[in-house]
Amino acid sequence: MTKVAVQFGAGGIGRGFTAQLFHESSYKVVFVDVNLPVVAALNARRGYAISIVGDNPETIPITDVRAILGTDIEAVAEAVASADIVCTAVGANALPYIAPAMAEGLRRRTEPLNIILCENLHDAADVMRKAVEGHLPEEERDSVLSRTGFVQAVVARMVPVPTEADKAVDVLAVRVEAYKRLPIDAKAIVGAWSPIENVEPVENFEAWVERKLYVHNCLHAVLGYAGVRAGYEYGWQALEDTGIFALLCNISAEIEVALTAKHQLDTRELRDHTDDLMCRFKNKELGDTCRRLARDPIRKLALDDRLIGTMRLCQEYSEVPFELIAVISHAINYTDPDDPSAEKLRMMREEHGIDHVLREVCHIDPAEPLGVQIKQCMESEPQ
DSSP: OOEEEEEEOOSHHIIIIIHHHHHHTTEEEEEEESOHHHHHHHHHHSEEEEEEOSSSOEEEEEESEEEEETTOHHHHHHHHHTOSEEEEOSOGGGHHHHHHHHHHHHHTOOSOEEEEEOOSOTTHHHHHHHHHHTTSOHHHHHHHHHTEEEEEBOOOOOOOOOOHHHHHHOTTOEEEOSOOOEEEEGGGOOSOOOOOTTEEEESSHHHHHHHIIIIIIHHHHHHHHHHHHHTOSBHHHHHTSHHHHHHHHHHHHHHHHHHHHHHOOOHHHHHHHHHHHHHHHTOGGGOOBHHHHHOOHHHHTSTTSTTHHHHHHHHHHSOOOHHHHHHHHHHHTOOOTTOHHHHHHHHHHHHHOHHHHHHHTSOOOTTSHHHHHHHHHHHHSOO
């Protein structure tokens, strides 16, 4: 009997990553999306191709798919009711909007169901669970939730956003890197787990979350801010700069020490992972710009995000590399008139000063040693 995977979100991750894993595991994929042209194209063609770009380019055909418009609550609920696995990749802000149909579908089934959450949100599983809970009748709530697994995932495959020119040629075109591991929280799974290609249930899930945030995301941000500052357009160009490469290496060395100490990770495996990341960052075909990597500095400077979070991790378990403090100062001073977050940050700096930014955005006391170091770094370098 054919297994069915319902994929909420037919964008870069849904179409360009998880659908491939489901397809390679002999699942029929049913997409749910609100993008009418994408839904229509998927239903007309019943398939599409994923372009793997990099040193070993490859085209992966994804077949036997269909799509449901997200506004068709009845059809979506029925798909969830009969699914073998459900996955979301809709963006954190959209989770509440898919909850009504998700809840209705869960009500209609008696068998356990796991929902893999591929969202860039630390507590996506809790957010989705609470959103679904709010649409369940009180008398059914505990029963439905007890047989539903809200399973967080760590998405690390890099998928560039298609340009308007790309979409004009083919609305379903998607380019991705070859990397395709998907760790998920083993402790959140309910019922029996049917293996899915490259989906890896892991026990120490928080370690994987922090490895993604404090290694992958942090180094990507470092590359972005350093690259913009040096005048490079693309991340791969910046990485070819020996000074920027050394910057990433110095910062990553302290991060590895801290993560290993906190989570008892295998030092060699973590080092290999970082080395692999550096190679992946060099993939010219992804076309990742430094400005995209630097985009949204307010989020990147948040207490538990990739820059300040990494700094605090190193402060507790290792040493804070001076180079990371310098990058944080660059991020605080970052300007981009096309980036609303950068513009908001600029106005905060100009209207209230750096101390205000440190307190309100970074949650750093301007008088503590790290706050003082950041300000000294900002004062000593030309802007």
